[in-house]
């Protein structure tokens with residue numbers, strides 16, 4: 001078991017926090033990203049919406065600590081957070097330029113170094129595609145490794161995701177093929193995890209906590225946009241987490257939606273989300289907040 005149980009999202013999953021973080025409180029995730037109940041049956045959804053260019057990437061109270069965490073990961077475990085496929089330099093460069101323009105900053109380098117520079121201007125993780133994943137700087141992976149995704153198309157990237165291929169595989173490919181320059185899209189993903197570390201490239205081999213109240217809600221604000229010069233695309237991921245106790249304290253409607261979403265997860269999807277073990281006790285616990 002590599003996970004070290006702690007409560008500090010900016011400390012890697014396998015390290016003991018060095019600083020005193022007793023005053024840390026997770027930023028409540030933006031309301032617009034919270035999971036919503038769409039239908040009574042489980043279904044993965046593409047769920048992309050157009051996003052105003054001016055609001056492409058977000059800047060908030062967790063931006064600086066996230067960038068600090070990235071800086072440290074790039075210094076100490078660069079091979080785990082940076083990836084480049086041969087031939088991906090131009091696409092990485094174009095993606096980096098877009099981020100730098102958005103941040104109002106100038107890049108000093110080119111290619112993958114420029115993507116690393118750009119990754120330190122924003123809190124978001126950056127993944128670059130040209131039919132397949134060609135480059136990335138990913139410091140907040142939710143139990144996956146960038147190195148295993150290089151060279152893969154969308155279907156292959158999502159192979160571990162139960163019900164992805166049959167429910168959204170085709171629709172995602174269509175969405176990616178139709179991306180336009182200057183019209184980013186936004187979508188969100190949610191899960192429940194028993195460890196809060198943003199940098200968490202693997203899952204634990206056994207459950208980490210004994211009480212549902214020790215779990216965390218983890219949300220990803222994702223954006224997609226075209227890279228018009230190289231013909232590729234760019235995927236950004238901004239990860240938020242909040243203790244589940246604080247999340248349900250936001251209102252009975254939040255607890256009810258979570259309860260209903262978790263209840264209807266097919267076993268294979270719950271297993272993929274590492275939720276199967278906690279599901280029954282979590283549902284009982286959530287009922288008292290509904």
Ligand code: HEM
Pocket residue numbers: 044045046047048127133143144145149157158160161164168172175187189190191235273
């Ligand atoms: C409209 C586009 C997309 C949709 C609908 C989508 C959907 C999903 C879903 C449902 C999951 C499972 C999350 C969970 O249940 O916790 C997932 C995981 C993932 N997605 Fe996507 N995705 C999209 C685009 C992308 C893109 C562009 C990338 C770029 C590489 C990507 C990379 C991943 C990765 C790496 C995972 C984790 C896979 C693993 O566990 O190994 N996704 N995605």
